[in-house]
Amino acid sequence: AQKITQTQPGMFVQEKEAVTLDCTYDTSDPSYGLFWYKQPSSGEMIFLIYQGSYDQQNATEGRYSLNFQKARKSANLVISASQLGDSAMYFCAMREGGNNAGNMLTFGGGTRLMVKP
Amino acid sequence: KAGVTQTPRYLIKTRGQQVTLSCSPISGHRSVSWYQQTPGQGLQFLFEYFSETQRNKGNFPGRFSGRQFSNSRSEMNVSTLELGDSALYLCASSLAGLNQPQHFGDGTRLSIL
Numbered sequence: 349a350q351k352i353t354q355t356q357p358g359m360f361v362q363e364k365e366a367v368t369l370d371c372t373y374d375t376s377d378p379s380y381g382l383f384w385y386k387q388p389s390s391g392e393m394i395f396l397i398y399q400g401s402y403d404q405q406n407a408t409e410g411r412y413s414l415n416f417q418k419a420r421k422s423a424n425l426v427i428s429a430s431q432l433g434d435s436a437m438y439f440c441a442m443r444e445g446g447n448n449a450g451n452m453l454t455f456g457g458g459t460r461l462m463v464k465p
Numbered sequence: 466k467a468g469v470t471q472t473p474r475y476l477i478k479t480r481g482q483q484v485t486l487s488c489s490p491i492s493g494h495r496s497v498s499w500y501q502q503t504p505g506q507g508l509q510f511l512f513e514y515f516s517e518t519q520r521n522k523g524n525f526p527g528r529f530s531g532r533q534f535s536n537s538r539s540e541m542n543v544s545t546l547e548l549g550d551s552a553l554y555l556c557a558s559s560l561a562g563l564n565q566p567q568h569f570g571d572g573t574r575l576s577i578l
Contacts, residue, residue, distance in 0.1 A: 381563045391553060393569035400564050439508065443563065450521040451496045451559055451567060455508035 351375065352440055352456035360462050361430045368415070369425040369459045371440030380444045382423040383453065384414070387437040396438075399423055427461075435463045467491065469570035471556050477576045483544040486573045490537050490558030496520075497539040498567060499531060502553040511554075514539055515561075543575075551577045 353372045361367040373382065384396040399407045399414045407414040415424040427434055437460050441453040470489040478484050490497050498521075499511040510523040514533035531541040537558070543550055553574050557567035 379563065383566055385569075390571075391574075392571045393555060393557070395566040395568060398564055398566055441508075445563070450515070451498050451513050451557075452510050452521045452523070453498070453500075453508075453557075453567060454510070455500075457507050 350456075351454045352442055354438075354440055354456035354459050356459045357457070358460040358462070360464055361427075361434075362464050363432060364429055366426060366428045367430055367461065369427070369438050369440075369461065370422070371424055371456060372420070372422045373440070373442050374421060375442065375444050377444040380442055382414070382416070383441045383443070384412070384423075384425045385439045385441060386434075387439060387458075389436070393439070397425065430463045432463050432465060435461060437461075469556055469558050469568055471554075471570035471573050473573060474571065475574050475576075477578060478546050479578050480546055480548060482546050483542065484546060484575060485540055485542045486554055486556075486575075488539045488541075488556030488558075488570060490539070490556075491568055494558035494560055494568075495537055496559045496561065496567075497533055497537060498557045498559075499539070499541050500555045500557065501525075502555060502572075503551070508555075511541065546577050548577050551575060 380401045382399045386394045397409045397412045413426045437458045440456040496515045498513040513521040517533045533539045553572045555572045557569045559565045559567045
């Protein structure tokens with residue numbers, strides 16, 4: 349079974365509108381972290397936001413927020429007030445285990461977001 | 466603070482050759498991970514090094530190997546290159562801790578002819 353599933357291969361959003369990128373995950377480990385990364389066409393991976401499995405509140409970082417629904421095993425990324433520069437691939441990733449478990453990230457297939465002017 | 470530096474940025478090799486890629490992590494980061502990104506398979510974890518020891522390994526053949534030096538710089542080596550090894554190879558470094566994000570370099574784009 350896929351550990352990280354991103355069901356939207358591509359999405360369009362109008363500039364200045366909000367958009368939600370979906371991510372569901374599968375793990376039996378009670379301790380895990382979820383990360384979202386942005387990859388522009390230039391190739392670099394840019395860290396956006398983190399949500400820990402024990403976090404009580406949804407994470408927020410500027411225009412990025414995470415809609416974390418633990419029982420549903422979903423961690424959707426919400427981008428508010430989309431900008432043209434938000435056009436990129438977005439990856440959801442998971443790290444399982446506690447602090448000493450190492451840094452292996454499992455990535456989803458990604459969602460290509462295109463912002464229309 | 467300087468980011469993760471990967472060299473070279475681009476590399477062209479032929480089948481059967483070997484290649485070494487280099488990664489300099491962010492200062493203070495002791496964990497270095499390597500990933501392979503291809504259009505077909507997406508992003509796949511290769512291995513992670515922490516304090517010069519391989520801590521995790523992905524599902525890749527033994528042709529893929531790596532090492533980490535005492536200054537945390539890391540290299541990965543691919544021997545007997547195959548056409549399917551053409552990919553973007555990304556290196557990432559991080560501090561210890563579950564909530565610490567991995568910071569990625571710009572990658573090395575390897576093309577096999």
